Amino acid sequence: MSTATARTDAEHRSEPVSGPHTPWTHAVRTAVLAAVAVCVVLLAFAWPSVTAKVQNLPVAAIGTAEQIAQITSKAPDGALNVRTAASRDEAVDLIRHREVYGAIVLGSAPEILVASAGSPVASQALTQMGAQMQSQIQSQAIAALQAALKQAAAAAQQAAAGGQAPSSAKAPQSSQTPPQAIPTVTVTDVVPLSPDDPRGTGLAVAGLPLAMGGMIGGVLISLLVSGTWRRLGAILAYGVLAGLGLAGILQGWFHILQGDFSANASAIGLGVVATAAIIVSLNALIGRAGIALGAVITLFVGNPLSSLTQPKEFLPAPWGDLGQWLVPGASGTLLRDLSYFPDAATAFPWLVLAGWAVLGAVLIAVGHFRNEPAVADV
Template sequence: MTATPPATGMPPIARAVALAAGAAAIVGVVLLAFAWPAVTSEPQGLPVGVVGPDASVAQTTEMLETQAGDALLLTREDDRDAAVAAIERREIYGAIVLGDNPAEVPEVVVATAANAQVAQMLQGVADGMQQQIDAQMRMATEAAIAQRSADPAAASTPFTIPHAEVVVTDVVPFSESDPRGAKLSVAAFPLVLGGIAGAVLISFGVRRSAHRIVALVAYGVFGGLLLGGILQGMFGALQGSYWTNAAAIGLALVAITAPIVGLRSLIGTPGIGIGAVLIMLVANPISAATMPAEFLLSPWGAIGQWFPPGAGATLLKELSYFPDASKAFPWAVLAGWTAVGVLLTAIAVVRERGTTAPANDPELVPAG
């Protein structure tokens, strides 16, 4: 009879319990990563333009501080045209246009395509201004009625109840094919997932690091053309030039995929885990793909724009709806992450060439 070797390490039951606890901890971390931005989101310092004379601006600023607290950050604009231009450049989310005299009805300018939540907030501002105007009109009407009652001669003259309505103008709405921007918002997560999945497939499906660089380029081209066709041609979620949108999507995919592939090429399988955690649990929740960066706790909203998910989502929105906005920063962020990934892979290529290829690996044996 063969003797049973003495048990070493953790007992099987204890090991099973430890693994279960570890799995639960991982689920908890994932839940915190995805739920934290939504639970803690609160508007802070949303830039909104204001146009009008100093006295009206001061009165409106005081009203908004009481109504919205620190949610809005008012910036003076020269006139309505300047405010609209600033909205189209994505410098502000909307504007409040006050008349040159108190008798003029104000206008609230919004851009739903910038963010529907902010546009709804500004609609609430317009409602508050409307209530204030209605109260003033009601007081003026009551005073006029009291005067007519006291003066029989005035009672015979025609009397019209005044009415004024705050105008809300959407200068950058979503397209008719995506009126609420839902299709554009849901595209963000598949890009993240696709980038990670592509990294896994390329890392394990292509053995030589040099060939992985070729695979990254091909993945960006094919992925950009395919996803661009789906999002723009089938769903109507993207507007503008199909080729430019396809290039942006392809670069966003590669910006996620390349660093993970580079880490895998350089340090082995753990590199995939490090890259995936960085993108999925850090970069994606703070990407501001579905909410303004100002809704996230400072400075996480701004930090999120330095990662591929945030830069990619911003770039696609600006290409579709804000052609006047500067797009240099998101293009540079995506190109930078792509370059880092390619550089890591290139280092692995140099290292491979400096070592002797195993004889039993046909892909690593030099030809000839």
């Protein structure tokens, strides 16, 4: 073999071998799908905040029918869903059972009852209503004082025109009565947030890592564990460990959660089990695409509709109620109730989480034959 030939062969061997180029149609289609995906992600997380408004907020009202009608007429149309209460104690009881977000006490001692632990957004809206009530009371007091002064001036002018000095006996009754103090609208936080989380941001943002935690466990178990019983056992063990660990961080370290530690850990663990079961079951049914579908259901649908940052009534119907049937919404509501509303009924969120967990377990058993084992059974 000549030197030139050997050099040519060596050059050919050193040159990288390139495969066929991707067709332009495939490249453009990929770019379009990526653009659609990022738009969907933006819509999923921004849509609830953009479309939410103060509407149908359940509140209690204590006062006469005329007083309640006067107050509700000042609120924007559809902003309040008023429920009458016989007394302040009854209104407080309704708040503690999470049947209303707050209460309006009318009469000689006006008061606004709020529960910042239930929803800081609702609490802020009711506090602003209290400021409007105070402004209205002051306006009415000023108008009454001006009317009294006009009446006194008219009486004095009439007496002067008749050539008589206005006597104290003929003076208006209002001039003889000492002016009364203008009532002050007080705002009382019946169920306040923890001092370590005064704005409620910790409890609100905790929903995302809880959802992500369930997804991470579901993905790892789907890829690394084979066998129906082994997957179910791994999901259960992951839920117990994740519940204890996350509750330890949120309650023992950050002091975001309140109440009984074991109850909070159980709620977190059941939520993690439910999310992981969704991921693993969909993977068992339709393969790797099930992991992406589970992420969409949990992260891009369930989390934005969870109403962790605002009352579910503020979302357009029926999305607020639908969010409570999904794992992130049920988990967030349950943790809020366990931490701050021990009198509230918690059967519904417990049943929702248990239902998703059982459904996932059944689907894992049904679709166990779909995936090839990731690791050999031993």
